[in-house]
Amino acid sequence: MNQILIDRFQLPKESKEPFLARVQINRDFIKNIEGFMGDQVFIREENSGIQFVTIATWKDKESLENAKTLVVAEYQKQGFVMPEFLKSHSIQIEREIYEPFT
Numbered sequence: 001m002n003q004i005l006i007d008r009f010q011l012p013k014e015s016k017e018p019f020l021a022r023v024q025i026n027r028d029f030i031k032n033i034e035g036f037m038g039d040q041v042f043i044r045e046e047n048s049g050i051q052f053v054t055i056a057t058w059k060d061k062e063s064l065e066n067a068k069t070l071v072v073a074e075y076q077k078q079g080f081v082m083p084e085f086l087k088s089h090s091i092q093i094e095r096e097i098y099e100p101f102t
Contacts, residue, residue, distance in 0.1 A: 001060060001100070002037065002057055002058065002059065002060065002099065003058040003059075003061055003097055003098075004097065004098040004099065004100065005056045005058065005064060005095070005096075006053065006054070006055050006095070006098060007054045007093060008051070008052075008053050008093070009050075009052040009053070009091055009093050010050070010051055011049055011089060011090065011091040012049045012050070013045070015089035018085075018089060019052070022085065023041070023052075025078075027041070029071065030056065033063075033066070033067045033070055034063065034066070035058050035060065035062070035064070035066065036056070036058060036063070036067065037057040037058060037059055038057050039056040039057065040055045041053070041054050041055075042054075064097070
């Protein structure tokens, strides 16, 4: 069964450029992982900041787990530490995995 990974980010406007650059790096990487079926990205700018949502669809649970492993390894190669990046840019994240409702 497909796995839907939904990330919701809330960030200040001054973090928009570094955040979007990082999002592009991540999207470019995951698109080449086996089992990736597609993604959607949404943004809403408000007076208080920016809300950003990504929805990635994976073929099944195994594909998603493999992707997580590969992303962590890629982050290590890049020297990218997600918690530090989020903290230094005052970005909050909520991450959940869903299955399609039929």
